[in-house]
Amino acid sequence: PVKPAKAARGLRFDAVAPNTADQVTVPGGYQQNVVIRWGDPILRGAPAFDPEHQTAAAQAGQFGYNNDFLALLPIPGERNRQLLVANHEYTDEVLMFRGYDAANPTREQVEVAWAAHGLGAVVVEEDRRSGKLTVVSRHHLNRRITATSEFLLTGPAAGSSLLKTSADRTGRKVLGTLNNCSGGTTPWGTTLHGEENFNQYFANAGRDTDKRYGIGTGASERKWERFDKRFDVAQEPNESHRFGYVVEFDPYDPTSTPRKRTALGRFKHEAATVRMTSDGRPVVYTGDDERFDYFYKFVGSKRMRHGNSRAAREHNLTLLDEGTLYVAKLTGDSPASEIDGSGTLPADGEFDGSGTWIPLATATARGAVSHVEGMTAEEVFVFTRLAGDKVGATKMDRPEDIEPSPQSGKVYVALTNNTNRGKTGSPVADEANPRTNNKHGHILELTERRNHADATSFGWSVFLVAGDPADPATYFAGFPKDRVSPISCPDNVAFDVHGNLWISTDGNALGTHDGLFGVATKGDRRGELKQFLTMPNGAETCGPIVQERRVLVAVQHPGEVDGASVEQPASAWPDGPGKIVRPAVVAVWRADGCDIGV
Ligand code: FEO
Ligand code: CA
Numbered sequence: 001p002v003k004p005a006k007a008a009r010g011l012r013f014d015a016v017a018p019n020t021a022d023q024v025t026v027p028g029g030y031q032q033n034v035v036i037r038w039g040d041p042i043l044r045g046a047p048a049f050d051p052e053h054q055t056a057a058a059q060a061g062q063f064g065y066n067n068d069f070l071a072l073l074p075i076p077g078e079r080n081r082q083l084l085v086a087n088h089e090y091t092d093e094v095l096m097f098r099g100y101d102a103a104n105p106t107r108e109q110v111e112v113a114w115a116a117h118g119l120g121a122v123v124v125e126e127d128r129r130s131g132k133l134t135v136v137s138r139h140h141l142n143r144r145i146t147a148t149s150e151f152l153l154t155g156p157a158a159g160s161s162l163l164k165t166s167a168d169r170t171g172r173k174v175l176g177t178l179n180n181c182s183g184g185t186t187p188w189g190t191t192l193h194g195e196e197n198f199n200q201y202f203a204n205a206g207r208d209t210d211k212r213y214g215i216g217t218g219a220s221e222r223k224w225e226r227f228d229k230r231f232d233v234a235q236e237p238n239e240s241h242r243f244g245y246v247v248e249f250d251p252y253d254p255t256s257t258p259r260k261r262t263a264l265g266r267f268k269h270e271a272a273t274v275r276m277t278s279d280g281r282p283v284v285y286t287g288d289d290e291r292f293d294y295f296y297k298f299v300g301s302k303r304m305r306h307g308n309s310r311a312a313r314e315h316n317l318t319l320l321d322e323g324t325l326y327v328a329k330l331t332g333d334s335p336a337s338e339i340d341g342s343g344t345l346p347a348d349g350e351f352d353g354s355g356t357w358i359p360l361a362t363a364t365a366r367g368a369v370s371h372v373e374g375m376t377a378e379e380v381f382v383f384t385r386l387a388g389d390k391v392g393a394t395k396m397d398r399p400e401d402i403e404p405s406p407q408s409g410k411v412y413v414a415l416t417n418n419t420n421r422g423k424t425g426s427p428v429a430d431e432a433n434p435r436t437n438n439k440h441g442h443i444l445e446l447t448e449r450r451n452h453a454d455a456t457s458f459g460w461s462v463f464l465v466a467g468d469p470a471d472p473a474t475y476f477a478g479f480p481k482d483r484v485s486p487i488s489c490p491d492n493v494a495f496d497v498h499g500n501l502w503i504s505t506d507g508n509a510l511g512t513h514d515g516l517f518g519v520a521t522k523g524d525r526r527g528e529l530k531q532f533l534t535m536p537n538g539a540e541t542c543g544p545i546v547q548e549r550r551v552l553v554a555v556q557h558p559g560e561v562d563g564a565s566v567e568q569p570a571s572a573w574p575d576g577p578g579k580i581v582r583p584a585v586v587a588v589w590r591a592d593g594c595d596i597g598v
């Protein structure tokens with residue numbers, strides 16, 4: 001049995017020490033199982049995983065690669081079962097194919113990669129006596145969406161000339177989704193998925209707008225443009241304008257066509273999380289994960305309908321097409337001279353200040369209106385980064401996941417790192433991004449004015465400055481630093497039922513492995529941060545879900561270490577030595593059957 005340590009409720013476990021073990025390490029008294037791995041068959045007819053003879057047809061019926069965001073949804077009428085929805089962000093060909101020649105990929109390898117991208121939905125069954133989850137293969141809700149599945153573009157930019165291609169004269173249909181990083185779930189039963197680093201799939205770009213999105217001028221790394229000309233910007237200039245959106249997916253309807261919601265703007269969407277206004281309209285927070293880029297919110301103008309009728313469901317699938325898109329501007333309340341980039345707190349004792357949500361454009365049923373001088377509404381929704389530039393939004397240290405607390409309404413923004421902060425020619429430290437050469441990242445806490453989700457102004461403070469607590473530049477909401485775990489590079493965030501914030505990391509710059517942490521956000525233990533688990537070699541922690549009796553994490557890119565390959569693996573996880581490394585989802589529970597951390 002677990003001896004509950006004295007700690008905030010929900011965080012009463014023995015913190016896992018930083019380590020470099022090639023495994024998922026959990027606290028004493030906790031157990032784990034691998035729920036599903038890359039290649040596990042989920043659709044009817046899909047074959048067992050055979051990495052030496054993988055085919056695109058097999059992959060299209062199997063769980064995809066590099067699981068990131070996870071959602072776990074109830075299934076009405078099916079006891080002890082939940083629907084797991086996962087993002088498959090990107091492929092790591094050198095770890096997938098024996099003898100992979102990066103200069104000359106084969107068509108079959110490229111098509112396997114297309115089929116390994118996208119989304120997956122799979123029903124999982126709960127063990128009655130533990131937190132263990134197992135896959136229900138061939139369930140009718142199991143689904144794969146890939147880089148070639150049909151999508152609809154909806155909202156104010158749909159049908160625009162900026163989105164038309166030779167294959168789609170309507171500007172409303174697109175094949176596939178790419179680089180889905182984190183996401184969110186909506187109160188109306190759908191999931192949201194951020195298309196993040198879509199730039200890497202496109203070749204031969206050159207326009208200023210392409211540059212602002214990081215689309216390269218030469219060949220792409222995966223050379224997909226050799227196998228489908230839509231990835232060649234020189235031949236198909238608008239195809240890249242059809243990626244970089246928030247995808248909405250209805251996992252309860254196995255025939256649904258997923259939608260790309262242009263009203264939420266186009267950039268490297270990390271995630272998209274929802275809070276409702278008091279009159280029932282959705283507000284979606286979403287960040288753009290790039291050094292010196294922005295974070296945004298969309299305020300919907302239509303009210304959600306309750307109930308599960310067909311009319312209600314169809315209505316709710318239009319909620320994210322009408323409303324106003326805003327970008328954040330933050331102003332510190334301490335003199336700039338007190339922000340020296342060292343992380344030393346200013347004289348008022350806090351990195352904090354006020355902020356405004358600057359409107360960029362509004363989409364209505366009758367059309368869209370731009371609020372940015374010199375840009376049409378369509379341009380704002382397709383070249384959203386340029387709109388943020390024009391209105392002087394605040395350049396942040398890589399906004400990753402952003403999530404409102406279901407208990408308090410406060411919004412937490414994970415800023416993963418930015419080693420260019422303060423470099424010659426780059427922005428210097430400011431009160432919201434207070435460290436030069438920010439290697440370890442930080443987390444902001446926002447309070448909307450009057451705690452109204454649709455407010456146009458807010459207060460903010462830096463909740464946590466990550467790093468080794470022995471480093472004077474770190475800050476844990478004022479909690480004593482000799483009683484917290486070291487943390488570096490916060491990425492995904494989630495809440496438990498107690499109101500604690502859970503943080504997964506990507507790229508630990510302290511020399512140990514990434515992991516999952518819980519931190520109290522209220523009471524006299526606010527800022528108490530404890531490590532709950534650590535990752536295998538080379539892996540990033542993703543998709544945390546913290547239920548009362550179970551923690552779920554996505555182990556993304558295990559074995560992704562410079563120089564590693566199928567022949568020279570850097571990890572033996574999860575199947576052991578001699579087996580190919582596989583990204584996978586892991587469930588963790590308490591051996592004595594009690595709730596997590598109580
Ligand atoms: Fe895919 Fe920003 O992490
Ligand atoms: Ca201050």
Ligand code: CA
Binds near residue numbers: 182270400491492
């Ligand atoms: Ca991420």
Ligand code: CA
Binds near residue numbers: 400416491506
């Ligand atoms: Ca990341």
